[in-house]
Amino acid sequence: MLEIDDLCPCGSGSSYGDCCRQVHLSHAKANTAEKLMRARYSAFVVHDVDFLYDTFHPSTRRFQNKNAIRRWAVENKWIQLSILRSTPQTVEFEAHYLDSTMEIQVHHEKSIFKQQSNLWYYVDGQ
Numbered sequence: 001m002l003e004i005d006d007l008c009p010c011g012s013g014s015s016y017g018d019c020c021r022q023v024h025l026s027h028a029k030a031n032t033a034e035k036l037m038r039a040r041y042s043a044f045v046v047h048d049v050d051f052l053y054d055t056f057h058p059s060t061r062r063f064q065n066k067n068a069i070r071r072w073a074v075e076n077k078w079i080q081l082s083i084l085r086s087t088p089q090t091v092e093f094e095a096h097y098l099d100s101t102m103e104i105q106v107h108h109e110k111s112i113f114k115q116q117s118n119l120w121y122y123v124d125g126q
């Protein structure tokens with residue numbers, strides 16, 4: 001299990017307690033799309049399903065399913081996040097993980113984020 005003194009899974013170089021955990025405790029701490037993206041990756045690592053669900057933009061949240069999110073988070077072993085490019089509303093990244101058969105996988109995505117009532121939300125990715 002991840003401790004607050006451990007390096008943050010998002011690769012920032014800060015401790016988890018000083019980095020993504022702050023966002024997990026308070027969504028408003030993600031004051032950029034990239035910070036939310038990083039915190040969502042770390043939420044997969046710590047299996048924070050509620051955070052992942054709640055940070056979907058209201059327009060896409062209704063298509064989400066907490067059990068499916070939990071399965072995806074728990075089934076895979078999350079190795080590393082690489083941010084390739086970010087703009088104010090998009091983040092392109094690679095998430096490296098071991099799948100349930102211990103095969104190394106790379107999930108490459110350009111995610112779109114939207115701000116609503118001063119909070120950033122994940123809309124979807126391609």
Ligand SMILES: [Zn+2]
Binds near residue numbers: 008009016021039
């Ligand atoms: Zn972090």
